[in-house]
Amino acid sequence: MAYSNKVIDHYENPRNVGSFDKDDASVATGMVGAPACGDVMKLQIKVNAEGIIEDAKFKTYGCGSAIASSSLVTEWVKGKSLAEAQQISNTDIAQELALPPVKIHCSILAEDAIKAAIADYKQKHGG
Amino acid sequence: MKLPIYLDYAATTPVDARVAEKMMQFLTMDGEFGNPASRSHRFGWQAEEAVEIARSQIAELINADPREIVFTSGATESNNLAIKGAADFYRKKGKHLITVKTEHKATLDTMRQLEREGYEVTYLEPQTDGLVTIAMLEAAIRPDTTVVSVMFVNNEIGVVQDIAAIGELCRSKGIIFHVDSAQAAGKVDIDLQTLKVDLMSFSAHKAYGPKGIGALFVRRKPRIRLEAQMHGGGHERGMRSGTLPTHQIVAMGEAFRLAKLEMHDEIQRITVLRDRLLNGVKDIEQVFLNGNREHRVPHITNISFNYVEGESLIMALKDIAVSSGSACTSASLEPSYVLRALGMSDELAHSSIRFSIGRYTTEAQIDHTIKIVHQAIEKLRAMSPLWDMFKDGVDLNTVAWVAH
Numbered sequence: 033m034a035y036s037n038k039v040i041d042h043y044e045n046p047r048n049v050g051s052f053d054k055d056d057a058s059v060a061t062g063m064v065g066a067p068a069c070g071d072v073m074k075l076q077i078k079v080n081a082e083g084i085i086e087d088a089k090f091k092t093y094g095c096g097s098a099i100a101s102s103s104l105v106t107e108w109v110k111g112k113s114l115a116e117a118q119q120i121s122n123t124d125i126a127q128e129l130a131l132p133p134v135k136i137h138c139s140i141l142a143e144d145a146i147k148a149a150i151a152d153y154k155q156k157h158g159g
Numbered sequence: 160m161k162l163p164i165y166l167d168y169a170a171t172t173p174v175d176a177r178v179a180e181k182m183m184q185f186l187t188m189d190g191e192f193g194n195p196a197s198r199s200h201r202f203g204w205q206a207e208e209a210v211e212i213a214r215s216q217i218a219e220l221i222n223a224d225p226r227e228i229v230f231t232s233g234a235t236e237s238n239n240l241a242i243k244g245a246a247d248f249y250r251k252k253g254k255h256l257i258t259v260k261t262e263h264k265a266t267l268d269t270m271r272q273l274e275r276e277g278y279e280v281t282y283l284e285p286q287t288d289g290l291v292t293i294a295m296l297e298a299a300i301r302p303d304t305t306v307v308s309v310m311f312v313n314n315e316i317g318v319v320q321d322i323a324a325i326g327e328l329c330r331s332k333g334i335i336f337h338v339d340s341a342q343a344a345g346k347v348d349i350d351l352q353t354l355k356v357d358l359m360s361f362s363a364h365k366a367y368g369p370k371g372i373g374a375l376f377v378r379r380k381p382r383i384r385l386e387a388q389m390h391g392g393g394h395e396r397g398m399r400s401g402t403l404p405t406h407q408i409v410a411m412g413e414a415f416r417l418a419k420l421e422m423h424d425e426i427q428r429i430t431v432l433r434d435r436l437l438n439g440v441k442d443i444e445q446v447f448l449n450g451n452r453e454h455r456v457p458h459i460t461n462i463s464f465n466y467v468e469g470e471s472l473i474m475a476l477k478d479i480a481v482s483s484g485s486a487c488t489s490a491s492l493e494p495s496y497v498l499r500a501l502g503m504s505d506e507l508a509h510s511s512i513r514f515s516i517g518r519y520t521t522e523a524q525i526d527h528t529i530k531i532v533h534q535a536i537e538k539l540r541a542m543s544p545l546w547d548m549f550k551d552g553v554d555l556n557t558v559a560w561v562a563h
Contacts, residue, residue: 043474049542066560067506067545070468074544091544095470099542148561 035096036130042100047107050089052076058086060156062148065141071098075145077109077117079153085109085117090145097135101125101142114150162478164524168365168517169314169342169459170482174410175367175518181413182369185209185406195403196394206405213412220344220415221359223351223376229395230408233373234341235265237360238308240375240399241337242269244385245306245358246278249335253303254278259291259320260500262310266339270308287502288451289318293328300328306335311343311359315484315497315513316450317459319347326355335383341365341373345418346426346456351376357383363407367518368414372407375399429516430457432525436514439529443536445549449498449511460514461498466546467539469494469509475535476512479528484511 035043051074052059058078065072071094078087088106092099104125109117125131125139165173174182184190185206195210197203211225218225231237246256258270260282270280281299285291291309300307307329309320322338329336337358343349345366351359359376363369377383377398391400437460440446445465461484464472473483484495494508503511514528540546548555 043471046542051547063544064561067555068504068560070470070506070509072544072560091542091547093466093543093545094468096474098468099471144561 034132035100038129039097039100039131042103042129043096046090046099046103048087048089048103049091051091052078052087052089057156060149060153062145062150062152064144064148065094065098067093070094071138071141073098073102073141073145075102075105075142075149077149077153079114083113085112085114094141095135095138097129097131098138098141100129101131101138102145104128105142105146109146114153117146118150120146160523160527164479164528166514166516166520166524166528167480167482168520169317169513169515171364171370172367172517173519174364174369175414175417177417178368178410178413182406182410185409191405193405195405196392206403209405209409210403213408216412216416216419217361217374220419221340221349221351221361221376222353224379227351227376227379229375229377229398230403231373231375231399232371233364234263234339234360234362235373236399237362237373237375238263238265238337238339239269240385240388241358241360241377242266242306242308243273243388244398245335245337245383246273247386248384249305250278253301253305255281255301255304256306256308257281257283257296257299257304258308259283259285259310261285261289261313261315261497262308263314263339263341266308266310284500289313289316289449289497289501290451290454291320291325293321293324296325296328300332300334304332304334306337308337308339310339310341311349312340312346312456312459313450313497314342314459315482315495316461316501317342317455317457317515318450319343319454319456321454322356323354329357330355342456342459344415345422346458351378357381358385363411363414366414366418368411369407372404372411374411425518426457429520432516432520432522433457433460435522435525436460436516436529439525440532443533447507449501449503458516460516461511462514463498463503463507463511464536465507465510466543466549467510467536468543469511471539472510472512472535475539476531478531482513482515484508484513 063074074091077085090102092102122139122143191205193202193206195207214225335357339360341362357378362373447463449461498508
């Protein structure tokens with residue numbers, strides 16, 4: 033598979049791999065995908081009192097572009113408000129990484145992971 | 160060390176330098192370039208003699224009569240000729256065929272084609288160790304069964320079927336028995352004086368010969384008849400027309416001659432390397448060796464690494480040339496049908512790697528491979544949420560996944 037240099041770079045040097053304590057009130061978790069489909073993404077965000085995403089971490093079981101997509105979104109969400117992060121779309125991710133057509137679902141999964149994390153935060157904070 | 164390290168000998172082998180040297184003598188004006196079918200001059204006679212020597216060399220490796228060897232373009236064509244040829248010839252006797260789900264596509268797709276032509280095919284499901292039993296076969300045989308096709312050595316997991324016992328059963332029932340030996344030549348002893356096999360397919364490029372040449376063994380006693388699938392000048396006693404490619408045939412003969420001379424030493428050497436590889440990775444958690452442990456060749460080792468995904472594993476192993484049980488790298492997302500037929504989950508099949516060791520594999524290459532595998536698994540599991548869940552004791556089958 034001919035991947036773009038950006039995918040290779042994110043795959044070889046993934047940004048923000050890891051986990052936060054999920055019981056921390058400022059932390060929210062989104063986990064999407066299924067092992068049988070070949071990819072599972074876990075995205076965690078740490079949100080401050082002003083509603084800004086201060087930090088993000090991910091763990092991904094999946095192909096090179098799934099790992100690259102999740103690595104990229106952890107960089108993108110940092111410093112954004114929840115409303116801004118909600119706007120990140122799969123087409124932005126696919127475009128930035130120049131994903132081949134058969135790998136577009138990885139970018140969709142990454143978008144879903146952000147939305148799931150934001151939903152988790154809102155649920156935790158009653159809102 | 161020169162990278163990447165080639166550990167995909169089951170896909171194809173390099174041509175042995177001694178074989179290439181021999182092959183080159185049958186191409187140019189200065190060499191023996193003649194058409195073996197030319198009866199009227201010495202160019203033809205010399206080429207014919209070279210072909211007949213090669214035919215004997217191939218026959219010697221498998222203890223057969225040279226007159227039982229028919230040259231083809233490779234094992235795919237041999238499988239087609241054997242199965243279609245025998246099914247066609249004996250169709251008045253019956254139209255039921257039996258094979259195994261883990262066969263090579265050259266057998267399975269040939270069977271599918273025969274189904275479209277009105278034959279009935281039973282696909283045996285092997286045990287989880289990849290072997291078929293005599294009881295399974297016995298239960299599938301019907302009065303109208305004409306051909307049974309079972310491969311000697313499986314190309315993905317390296318298990319060796321009990322060809323001797325299957326042969327006895329088929330012979331006792333008067334059923335023609337075809338064996339795909341593409342992966343077996345030079346890897347296991349083949350004695351066609353004792354094995355009750357009627358048809359056997361071979362390929363040169365899995366045994367340090369060139370691509371594009373193979374052979375089909377067609378038994379003379381009892382005589383097996385085939386309907387030709389390729390028509391023309393009546394070469395190969397009418398079973399396979401087409402000008403014989405002298406240089407490729409000579410090369411295949413030389414490759415099989417060397418195999419007979421060196422295979423026992425080679426098997427020992429490769430067994431040592433295989434054991435070294437297995438010992439090197441056995442301490443990694445959640446690693447599984449696929450296929451029966453005793454009935455296998457040392458050349459092919461198939462290992463599943465749980466909780467890492469196949470394509471990312473192949474990317475992490477970019478310095479070693481191996482095959483994946485995952486077809487993720489192609490357009491289809493289906494995992495290996497062979498591993499699925501063993502009852503393996505999609506996830507585990509996706510994260511399976513075939514390491515195939517050969518004539519030029521060194522100890523240093525195996526050691527480097529072990530190191531790279533450790534690094535890759537460590538890196539990918541550190542990144543894998545499934546590995547975390549496994550470590551936390553979560554049963555992944557009980558998780559409500561958000562499938563997409």
